[in-house]
Amino acid sequence: MRRPIVAGNWKMHGSRSETAALIEELLSGAPAKPAAACVICPPFVYLQEAARLLRDSIFSLGAQDVCAEAHGAFTGEISAAMLKDVGCEYVIVGHSERRLLYRDGDQLIARKFAAAHARGLVPILCVGEQLADREAGRTNEVITRQLDAVLELCGAGALGHGVIAYEPVWAIGTGRNATPDQAQEVHAFIRARVGERDAKIAAATRILYGGSVKAGNAAELFEMPDVDGGLIGGASLKGDEFLTILAAAR
C-alpha cells in the first residue's frame, strides 16, 4: 500500500507574516489523521520559522531546491545538510522552473537528488514534458531521459527512497490540468520504467501528479491507480483549498 502524499510548493510567494498566517490556517483546519502525508515547501528564508510552527503537527517540511555540493565556496547555494539542520524532511529537485529558467540539466538534477538522498532528505524528483514534446509524441522519451539520469547516477534503491512528481510543463500554472487518463498513462509508464530496474521498488514508489490541481479536480486525478497524490503550486497558497485537496487523497 502506497500512502499518498500531498505537497505544496509555495514558490517565491509570501512574506514572514503571510507564511505564519497560512501555516496557522492550515494547522487550525487540518484533520488529526489524514490519509495522505502532507508536505509544505515554503521559500528557504522561512523554513526555520515554518519548522518551529509545524512542530508536532501532521505537516512535514520541504524545501524547493538544494545544492548538488555538500559544502564549500558556492555563493548563494543551500546544502542538503543545512536543510536537514533547519528541520526539512523533503526537497523538490528538477522542478520545471529550475530546468527551464535556471538551466538545471538532467545530470545536475541527478546530483542534487544524490546530495539530498545522502543526507537523509526525501527528494521529490519532478519530471515532465513541454507542450511541443507532447504534440510531437515525445512525452515518453523526455520522461525516460529525465528519469534515467537519476537511475544511472543513484540507482533504483535511491530512487525508491524518493518520490517522483509527474508535472507536464503545459499544465503548470496554466489552469489546464492533464486529464486523469493522460496522467494515468504517464504515471504507469514511469512505474514501468522504474520496474525494468526493480519491480518491488517500482510498486512501492509514490508518483505524484502536478499541474493545475485544484479542489475541483483533485479527487478525479487522485483516483487513478498510479497517481499517489499531488504536487500543488498555486492552490497550495490558499489554506482552505489546499486542505480540500489533502482530503481528496485517500
Ligand code: PEP
Ligand atoms: C508546480 O509548480 O509544481 C505546480 C504544480 O503548479 P500549479 O499547481 O500552480 O500548476
